Amino acid sequence: MSEKGRRRKKTKKEEEVIEPKRRRAKKGKKKEEEVVEPLEEHMEEKGKKWYIISLDCLRVLYSPVKAFQRITEEPDIKGVLLILALTLLATTGSFYANFYHINFGLSVLENIAEQIPTIGPPYNITGGFINPSEPRLITICTFNWTSGSDTVTIYGKNATDHDINETVVITLDRTFYNTSKYFKTVTMVEFSHGGDGEIQYVILGVSPEEYIPGVASNLFIPSLIQGSGGLVLSALSFFVGWFIYAGVFWLVLRGFQEEIESVGALFITMGHVFIIAPHILFGVYFGVILNVVYMSFLFASPSISLPLRAWTGVNSELYNQIVQENWSTTWSYQALNIPWPWIFQAWAALLSMVAVRFLFKTTWRKAAIIAVVANFANFLIRTFII
Helix, strand or coil: CCHHHHHHHHHHHHHHHHHHHHHHHHHHHHHHHHHHEEEEEEHHHHHHHHHHCCCCCHHHHCHHHHHHHHHHHCCCHHHHHHHHHHHHHHHHHHHHHHHCCCEEEEEEECCCCCEEECCCCEEEEECEECCCCCCEEEEEEEEECCCCCCCEEEECCCCCCCCCEEEEEEEECCCCCEEEEEEEEEEEEEECCCCCCCCCCCEEEEECCCEHHHHHHCCCHHHHHCCCCCCHHHHHHHHHHHHHHHHHHHHHHHHHHCCCHHHHHHHHHHHHHHCCCCCCEEEEEEEEHHHHHHHHHCCCCCCCCECCCHHHCCCCCCCCHHHHHHHHCCCCHHHHCCCHHHHHHHHHHHHHHHHHHHHCCCCCHHHCCCCCHHHHHHHHHHHHHC
């Protein structure tokens, strides 16, 4: 075989060896890409979804533009529900801070104002007593009950556990009367006649005054749950305020001829504004940041002791005097009187502008006009309707 023929054969053989190797390398690379890329995309998508649900409702506070960009891309009601949970948590903290620094004059009856029984005769109270730590005089005050010569009889035991009782003549309402005997325990209170069960009440206290910390009293939990500014009203206020706020924006947007593709997305997006917006019901303001601010200043306030006649409303002048003497000169009390709801309402208006801007892809100027009109309308509704 000639040298030229050998060269041709060698070249052909080299090609047969090299080409399969190249194919295998290319095939391996393709396999590697098919395994790695979908995994990375899956992890990125999963992380993004978790972030939107968990953090963007809070990111509204410090980076509203980026937060609402993400919220409007994929509205999720879980963010609004998290804001509701934070609202209730902040309400609880605010209540605790308020009760933490107040000592209440001890009431012999568990309730703030026990209704006079209407069932009978006899007209009496036979349970629900909180006994003092040591024998004390019993004080009595009535509301809209006496006609000038009615009586209240206290039954109980003295320091030696002997049964005692004393009848006190009540001639004036809203006046404290004292027994002359010292009671270690109270077992029954009897009235000369019944009441209407609506506006007629009695208050029983001890003298000398004994105090109980507000958070340890049986007033804290009922007030927190059902009291003015408590959890029930806070949750109700949140939903009512959210419905009205988003509804007003829906009407204003229709007036500006903006196409609303999803009412649900509008409600969810505007619900995220409530991380800062103060909502009001029956003259009481609620809100996450608002309650956090109040809680901070209340914890910084000094403790005060309120006698029974002061905190039950019998002597409102005494209450105002104690507050003025103990709190009015402190920086924390003065800070509480700053019109925080108006400040946060202005902040919420700015957030709503950002929300409209990204939800409807409109200009900043138009979003600002819509936010101003909607927030002003919401203010009018809150002021004259709620």
